Amino acid sequence: MTSRESGRVKDAERRKVLDDVARKRRARKAVEALEQDNFHEDPHADLVMSKKVPKFADSNEKPTRKKKSKSAEYYKMRFRKTFAQLVEEDASFRSKPPNYLSAQAPPSKFPERHFCAVCGFPSNYTCIPCGARYCSVKCLGTHLDTRCLKWTA
């Protein structure tokens, strides 16, 4: 809790304020985290895949296939492209709208709403050091103790 910290430390923290660039970076990181597909990396990626995945296509019970199929690994290498590369390529393939980028929804015309970063209820106040929202003194205290300037994006 804030009250347990010495006044000097508290004052030092108070004077620190995140600049606009840092705030924008933090906001961008938060959105990126929300759009993550795989939150976890596979800790056994090297260990398991080659041996343990059953090769359905190779099984001789399979009635439908005559020729020998190519491995999953082959297609991984054959079509390997990152999302960023694909978006970049699209700029030449579909240079004029409509395309993937142009289809993105424009910003809303309705006013933005603000919610407490701690409890999620509507908030009326902004934390001075970091710009987060809070609804009450209690939530501000929690915010200062847990997040605010404590995690750096």
Next chain:
Amino acid sequence: MSETSCYILDNGAYTAKVGFSNSKSRIIPNCIMKAKSERRRPFIGSQLDECRDASGLFYILPFQKGFLVNWDTQKTVWDFIFSKECCPVNFNDTPLIITEPLFNFASIQEAMTEIFFEEYECQSLLRINATDLAEYNYRRTHKNDCTVVVDSGYSFTYIVPYINGKKYKDAIIRIDVGGKVLTNHLKEILSYRQLNVMDETYVINQVKEDSCFVSKDFFADMEIAKKKGPENAIVKDYVLPDYTSLRRGYLRDIVPPEEDLEQQTLRLNNERFSIPELLFHPSDVGIQQMGIPEAIMHSINSCPEEHTENLLANIVLYGGNTLFPGFRDRVYNDVRSLALDHFDVNIELPDNPITYAWEGGKYIFRDPEFYSFCMTKEEYEEEGKPLAFERFDI
């Protein structure tokens, strides 16, 4: 040439909907999963049913940001789907309808064409957007000229207007909020407020499905959620699965501490409706885009004006997020308040919003023109991939 049935694969980023046109569809997780309890065994697609303990389950997905990029994963899942273990098929004598995302990237389209003609040896292939199948399904029963298809899935939500059966591409809108953002946000806020569940995507996705609803009056529900005691009709506890006596969690009323059954629970209050709210206000979490009703209006207003009335009267919703209780009514209320009074607004939520596009595939197969929509292996061998770009309007 005409076959008695075709194989339909609605290849979503989260689930694949698969089956023959003369039977029912199956819903298969389109991913490989690994469990903490059985570290050395991957679960492919519906093999997840064999997993006894799904805590700490994680996904290896073929799709990233809504596009197919991990081909090794996808090939493994497809091999599973086409095998005896799932839904076996012989593409030599069965045409294939497979769905792709709108504005799918060119090299992914080429890869799709190549893999289905060369690896899976398809004789007849139709690559198509899932929204096209949904629109076909809707037009079949409504005999209408114009439709707005709203596909709210795992990676994003698409608003696609159709005029006389054709996509009006200039007015297509993508909102970068889907089921994934909702689950990630729920994970994040629960982990901060109560219990670290960052590694429990699978369970928290179920919490979301079992607990969340779309509010009819957002700020009124916020006031209710602030109340203490019986006046708060929103606050509930979610009993988490322990995988010995309970395989799937459930929502229950709060019990007094003395009646506590030593179950591990999560307290859900404003989370229950502020999560689906992101579909209506993406800016609540800093995604600066319109929500669904505003985007529907924006899309319709980007179409030629003479179709406005027709489009507003034929809006169809499908995809996993449309299953939230209250979803349809909220879209209706919001669109109604944004549209001019003298227009009718009609919003349809089909009985099974998950397989609605897949069902459309059944009917498109019966279209007398079906084979003219397809590309054959012979055509592929003679003219190659460029023909696929002409034939398929992805």
